Structure formats: C-alpha cells, structure tokens
Amino acid sequence: MTEDCFYANYDRKDYLHFDSKVVHGGLGCEPVTGAVSFPIFQTATFYHRSFDISTGYNYSRLQNPTRQELERTMAILEEGADAFAFSSGQAANMAVFGLLKNNEHVILSDDIYGGTFRICQDIFSNLGCEFTYVDMADLEAVEAAIRPETRMFFVETPTNPMMKVADITKLAEIAHKHGLLLIVDNTFMTPYFQRPLTMGADIVVHSATKYLSGHNDVIAGIVVIKDPGLTEHFQMQIKSRGNGLAPFDSWLVIRGIKTLSLRMPRHDQNAKKVVEWLKTQPKVSKLNYAGVGGMISFELDSMETVRRLFNDLKMILFAESLGGTETLITYPITQTHESTPPDVREKLGINERFVRISIGIEDPDDIIADLKQALE
Numbered sequence: 001m002t003e004d005c006f007y008a009n010y011d012r013k014d015y016l017h018f019d020s021k022v023v024h025g026g027l028g029c030e031p032v033t034g035a036v037s038f039p040i041f042q043t044a045t046f047y048h049r050s051f052d053i054s055t056g057y058n059y060s061r062l063q064n065p066t067r068q069e070l071e072r073t074m075a076i077l078e079e080g081a082d083a084f085a086f087s088s089g090q091a092a093n094m095a096v097f098g099l100l101k102n103n104e105h106v107i108l109s110d111d112i113y114g115g116t117f118r119i120c121q122d123i124f125s126n127l128g129c130e131f132t133y134v135d136m137a138d139l140e141a142v143e144a145a146i147r148p149e150t151r152m153f154f155v156e157t158p159t160n161p162m163m164k165v166a167d168i169t170k171l172a173e174i175a176h177k178h179g180l181l182l183i184v185d186n187t188f189m190t191p192y193f194q195r196p197l198t199m200g201a202d203i204v205v206h207s208a209t210k211y212l213s214g215h216n217d218v219i220a221g222i223v224v225i226k227d228p229g230l231t232e233h234f235q236m237q238i239k240s241r242g243n244g245l246a247p248f249d250s251w252l253v254i255r256g257i258k259t260l261s262l263r264m265p266r267h268d269q270n271a272k273k274v275v276e277w278l279k280t281q282p283k284v285s286k287l288n289y290a291g292v293g294g295m296i297s298f299e300l301d302s303m304e305t306v307r308r309l310f311n312d313l314k315m316i317l318f319a320e321s322l323g324g325t326e327t328l329i330t331y332p333i334t335q336t337h338e339s340t341p342p343d344v345r346e347k348l349g350i351n352e353r354f355v356r357i358s359i360g361i362e363d364p365d366d367i368i369a370d371l372k373q374a375l376e
C-alpha cells in the first residue's frame with residue numbers, strides 16, 4: 001500500500017471464505033461514516049488541522065483512501081503481504097521490471113502478452129537488460145537459460161494467446177534454488193482460480209482491466225507481493241512515477257471484484273460449452289483452451305472464413321481486451337500481439353488465421369448461435 005494511514009490497523013478477515021472476501025474487501029465499510037460502499041475520495045490533497053496533526057494523508061499521488069481499499073482487498077485475495085494499484089496493467093508491469101538493475105537478465109514465457117514484450121524490448125533493453133523467451137512448461141529449457149546475471153522469471157500461465165500452462169510450484173523451486181524472483185501474471189485466472197503466491201511465486205501482477213474489474217469500463221493494474229521487503233520499491237514507483245490508480249477507477253475495480261466469484265464460474269462454464277461446440281466445427285483447425293477459465297483461441301481454415309466471422313457476428317463484439325461481461329473476439333496479429341516480432345509470432349502460430357475469444361457471461365446458447373451463423 002502507498003504509505004501508512006489511520007486505516008492501517010484493520011482486521012484482514014483472513015478467516016472468511018474466498019467468496020465472502022471478494023464482497024467484504026479490506027475495510028469493507030468506511031469506518032468513520034459507516035458508508036457500506038467504500039467512498040470515492042475524489043481529492044488531490046488533504047487538510048492538516050494543526051501544525052502537529054495529520055490524518056496520515058497528504059497528497060493523493062502518494063496515498064488515497066479509495067486506492068488503499070483496493071490494495072488491501074487484493075493483498076487479501078492473493079494472500080500476499082501488500083498490494084499496489086496502478087493506472088494500467090502495463091504500469092504495473094513497468095513497476096515490476098523497475099526492479100531490474102542495468103544489465104540484468106530475465107527469463108519470460110515465449111508467448112507473452114505483446115505489451116509486456118514491448119516493455120522488455122523497447123524500454124529495458126536500452127538499459128542493457130537482456131531477455132530470453134522460453135516455453136515455461138519446459139522446465140529443463142528454463143533452467144538451461146539461467147545465467148549469472150539472471151534476476152527473475154516472468155510467467156504467464158495460461159499464456160496469452162496460446163493458453164500454454166506452466167507449473168508455478170516447480171518454477172518457484174527452480175527460481176529459489178538460483179536466488180531468483182518468480183513473477184506471475186495472473187490476469188487470465190484471477191485469484192478465484194489460481195493464487196500463485198501460495199504456490200511459491202514472489203510477485204503477482206494483474207491487468208485489472210480484465211476479469212478483476214470485469215465490465216470493460218476501466219483500465220487498471222495491480223501488483224501483489226509476498227515479501228514486505230519489496231514494499232518500498234513499489235511505493236517509490238507510485239510516488240515518483242505518479243502512476244497510482246485514480247480514486248474513481250479504484251472504486252470501479254473494488255465494485256467489480258465484489259462479483260468475481262459469480263462471474264468466474266460463469267465465464268468458465270460458458271467457455272467449456274463453446275469449446276465443445278468448436279471441436280465439432282470443420283473450419284476450426286486448431287483449438288487452444290487451458291481447461292479452465294473463459295479464454296479460447298483457435299485457427300481457422302482460410303482468410304475467407306476469418307473475414308466472414310468478423311463481419312457477420314451480431315452479438316459478439318470485435319474488440320481488443322478480455323475478461324468482461326461481454327464476449328469479445330480479438331485478432332491478435334494486428335491487435336494484442338502487434339508488437340511481437342513476426343518470426344516469433346510465426347513460430348508460436350499467431351498467424352493471420354488465428355483468433356482469440358474472451359467468453360462473456362451471456363447465455364452460452366446465444367454465443368454459440370452467433371458463432372454458428374457467422375461460421376456456417
């Protein structure tokens with residue numbers, strides 16, 4: 001969290017079940033007024049009643065009560081020591097890579113989100129940092145890639161967009177044997193399906209734009225840490241880069257999280273039904289699904305089928321992003337993975353016939369009917 005405040009000592013309610021934790025968050029009610037919906041503290045600065053008295057709040061770039069409530073909530077849900085809310089998933093990733101010193105080395109999942117790839121290649125490469133992309137499911141390849149200057153593993157599991165799954169527990173064992181940090185981008189699973197810190201990871205990062213907020217209405221990012229020793233680094237990122245999440249946006253994410261336990265199983269059930277239907281489709285040549293969650297990707301037989309699908313869909317929306325209530329179809333080669341070099345894309349199978357779908361919470365029969373009329 002961004003510095004201590006008079007809300008600092010609170011009951012984390014770690015004894016509650018996960019489905020109750022999402023509803024009751026950190027403080028839940030605001031203790032001074034009793035507001036059940038934690039208020040949006042829309043203020044830039046805080047008044048000091050006298051020369052010697054402060055509420056603990058000074059200036060919203062440093063600490064804001066609404067952002068802190070979201071941070072408390074995420075620390076509880078991911079079972080971490082502390083959490084930090086950023087203005088986007090990219091800003092959260094930038095803060096994580098900000099742990100690197102010049103010339104350090106990172107091992108990442110080979111089909112990582114294109115924006116994460118861009119952070120590495122276009123920003124941190126200029127500081128002399130080096131990056132190796134490996135299939136994180138191949139533990140021997142991961143260990144073989146370790147160098148004396150390696151600082152961390154950065155893993156997406158399942159990966160975006162090929163849905164490859166890695167073993168977090170085993171990766172944590174390897175990382176810690178070599179004195180490295182394990183960072184997991186938990187955007188696709190959320191703590192509803194997967195809590196990497198309980199499996200050995202050191203840091204969890206999220207694009208909260210996706211399932212956590214869940215309604216395609218806000219851009220946000222979260223970092224959760226296991227070791228409180230990392231707090232100072234992330235506080236400094238927010239204080240100095242000024243990339244903390246705004247109060248209203250923090251409130252939107254808090255509100256979204258309250259229904260996470262209702263939405264995630266629905267995304268998952270709907271996706272499983274769509275996967276079963278897609279398996280019967282002759283125009284679908286390759287199908288990727290991690291076996292859990294709402295994300296599916298597949299390859300089609302021809303460009304003609306691709307064009308028809310995107311043009312003829314009626315309910316499903318052609319839009320970049322994922323994890324919201326609406327089913328979205330994305331074209332990775334020009335959208336999410338446009339920054340991934342063409343040779344890497346080709347090797348992974350992100351070609352012009354490749355599409356990704358984020359299954360929403362609509363009636364699954366309507367999702368299938370829409371795909372059917374556009375594919376047939």
Ligand SMILES: Cc1ncc(COP(=O)(O)O)c(C=O)c1O
Pocket residue numbers: 088089090091113115156160185187188206207208209219220221321336
């Ligand atoms: C897995 C993953 N991580 C990080 C990001 C970046 O998040 P944001 O768009 O909130 O900056 C995304 C965005 O698509 C993503 O899919």
